[in-house]
Amino acid sequence: MDLPHQGHRASAKPRTRAAPSTSDPILFVDTSSVAPAKNNTVYYTPGYNMPGPSNDMQGGAVQNNMFTDPMANAALMYGSSLANQGKDIVNKEISRYVSVNKLKYFFAVDTRYVLKKLMILMFPYTHQDWEVRYHRDAPLTPRQDVNAPDLYIPTMAFITYILLAGMALGIQKRFSPEVLGLCASTALVWVIIEVLVMLLSLYLLTVHSDLSTFDLIAYSGYKYVGMIFTVLCGLVFGSDGYYVALAWSSCALMFFIVRSLKMKILPSLSSDSIGTGTSSKPQFRLYITVATAVFQPIVIYWLTSHLVR
Known part of the structure; x- marks a missing residue:
């Protein structure tokens, strides 16, 4: 009686090990592609169920994830804080010696002013009104008065002159960083010397005027416009074009400086002569004006002649 019962139990074991039907749940699902929706139907919803990314896209995602790394973010924040601290220190040091508000005045320009100013610098003979206008004892900004001096044109003209000098030296196979650096430093030193001489002359002669240091830098820097014109004509038309452009730009700049x-x-020649009883100060003022104007062609020739051969 026991044997048949054991045989029945032995025959029942294979039945419990039968293969699972297709309706049984799948334990491991391939998630490398789009996960199928219910009833094995794939529904494509914009921004959600899109085809899996390629290897290149996965590599780009890995690179983008580098920027989300906590260490990278910490380094970026630290660098930004150092940059901000350095900027604050520089602004503080500049504010000690230079008034930022005054400096902003000389850069308050627009396109209309720049075009009109360049025309006056190259063709000053047609300009009639040279008086600087004031509002409540304060001069109008350059964008409001074309006769007001600015620092935007001298700065941009200086940069353009350096780039043009590098191009001219490259055309002549004489370019090197040392030569270009010497050219830039020489042009800057000449402006500094000219401004210092003007300030010293006005101080020694006790001449009271409305000229500030920024005004002198602006008037001295306008020569770079004529220097650019001279070098361009020399490169295009040769030595003959260079000397013709040199003569034109020099005369135009001298006329502009004097006016x-x-x-x-x-403006106060008569008041000085009445107050002092002499005419020496008016004469010295006239000498300073003429000497400043005559000095411009010399500097233009000195800084441009070696660029044109």
Whole structure:
């Protein structure tokens, strides 16, 4: 009686090990592609169920994930804080010696002013009104008065002159970083010397005028416009074009300097002569104006002649 019962139990074991039907749940699902929806139907919803990314896209995602790394973010924040601290220190040091508000005044320009100013610098003979206008004892900004000096044109002209000098030296197979650096430093030193001489002359002669240091830098920097014109003509038309452009730009700049400084240095000749009883100060003022104008062609020739051969 026991044997048949054991045989029945033995025959029942294979039945419990039968293969699972297709309706049984799948334990491991391939998630490398799009996960199928219910009833084995794939529904594509914009922004959600899109085809899996390729290997290149996965590599780009890995690179993008580098920027989300906590260490990378910490380094970026630390670098930004150092940059901000350095900027604050520089602004603080500049504010000690230079008034930022005054400096902003000389860069308050627009396109209309720049075009009109360049025309006056190259063709000053047609300009009639040279008086600088004031509002409540304060001069109008350059964008409001074309006769007001600015630092935007001298700065951009200086940069353009350096780039043009590098191109001219490259055309002549004489370019090197040392030569270009020497050219830039020489041009900057000449402006500094000219401004210092003007300030010293006005101080020693006790000449009271409306000229500030920024005004002198602006008037001295306008020569770079004529220097650019001279070098371009020399590169295009040769030595003959260079000397013709040199003569034109020199005469135009001298006329511009005399008419501009006349409104700053020479407006109170009669009052000085009456107050002092002499005519020496008016004569010295006139000498300073003329000497400043005559000095411009010399500097232009000195800084441009070696660029054109």
